Amino acid sequence: MKLTFCFLLVGSLLLGCKEPISDAVEVPNESALGPIVESVTPEQTIEKPPAPAPLEEKKPKPKPAESKPSRTEPEPERTDPAEDRSETDPWQIANQQRSELRDRINKERQEILAQMRAQLRKKQKSLQTARNIRNKANKLKKDKDPSFKQLEKEAKEHDNLAKQAENEHKQIQQQLKKIAREQSDENKRISDWARKEAEKLRKLEEAKRKQEQFQAEKPLETGPMQIGEVRKAQVRSINPRHKVLNLFSGSSEEGFSTQVYELGQDAAIIVNGVPGQLESIRSGNNLNFWVHPEDSSTITWLEANTE
Numbered sequence: 001m002k003l004t005f006c007f008l009l010v011g012s013l014l015l016g017c018k019e020p021i022s023d024a025v026e027v028p029n030e031s032a033l034g035p036i037v038e039s040v041t042p043e044q045t046i047e048k049p050p051a052p053a054p055l056e057e058k059k060p061k062p063k064p065a066e067s068k069p070s071r072t073e074p075e076p077e078r079t080d081p082a083e084d085r086s087e088t089d090p091w092q093i094a095n096q097q098r099s100e101l102r103d104r105i106n107k108e109r110q111e112i113l114a115q116m117r118a119q120l121r122k123k124q125k126s127l128q129t130a131r132n133i134r135n136k137a138n139k140l141k142k143d144k145d146p147s148f149k150q151l152e153k154e155a156k157e158h159d160n161l162a163k164q165a166e167n168e169h170k171q172i173q174q175q176l177k178k179i180a181r182e183q184s185d186e187n188k189r190i191s192d193w194a195r196k197e198a199e200k201l202r203k204l205e206e207a208k209r210k211q212e213q214f215q216a217e218k219p220l221e222t223g224p225m226q227i228g229e230v231r232k233a234q235v236r237s238i239n240p241r242h243k244v245l246n247l248f249s250g251s252s253e254e255g256f257s258t259q260v261y262e263l264g265q266d267a268a269i270i271v272n273g274v275p276g277q278l279e280s281i282r283s284g285n286n287l288n289f290w291v292h293p294e295d296s297s298t299i300t301w302l303e304a305n306t307e
Contacts, residue, residue: 090197094190101190105183109176116172123165130158220292224268225300227293235285235304240278245299247287261299264292270303281306 137151233249236258243263250256263269263278271280281287281304288303 090194090201094194097190098187101183101186105179108179112172112175112179116169116176119165119169119172123162123169126158126162126165130155130162133158220264220294220298222265222267223300224266225292226290227300228290230288230290233287233289235281235283235287237283238278238281243278259297261289261291261297263302264298264300267299268301270301272305272307276304280304 133151133155137148137155140148140151231249233247236246236248238245245261245263246258247261248256248258269276269278271277285304285306287305289299290301292298292300
């Protein structure tokens, strides 16, 4: 009986395993569960990685200046007279010499300062070494070790090295004073030279100006001349002794005026068509005359009608 019961039990179990899993397990409806997103709070949501930034458009690189000769126009030559004077102006030359002197002295000063710093480091190193050795020697001396004498000797040698570095440092300081005096003396020499040269130029310019000022002016050309347009006027008054004429001329359109003229040297005087004298001309006579091309107040040709 027991064996039969076991077979029945095994058979029932085998029949139960043949059923599909989908029938044995009940799957809830999806609508009942709802979307997963709704059950998750905003704080619990996984942040999505930021979208990549849009690529910037690559701008074309500017071509070198050599490839565009049309845009690089040559600079016009300067014609500033101040630049021309700078080549001969003593003060401009002096400033250039001072600048070159200052650069040279500064370079030498930097080299000397570097040497001074090296000597100071050497001195401090020797003093520190001597101090350390002397401390060891004192300790050995307290312990009654005879080797302290050798250490004291070495410490003394380092003291001597420190003194030697100190002496070299002082000598280098003297070099600094020397180049400072050299710079001062050279600046004074340059200033004196510029002052003398400027005085020479000033005297030359003054002499040239005086020469031009006192140079005799070129005398006006004399003699009878009919240059330019003829002028017409009426005699108001004449001074034959001083050869001065007061003439009235003009027109209704331009207006009338009185002007004083001087009769030029060797000027031509024609009275009634023949050569005459200034004394024969009277007030009220009509005149035709020409003036000097370089002096509009000097008459060079005079024609009078006294009839």
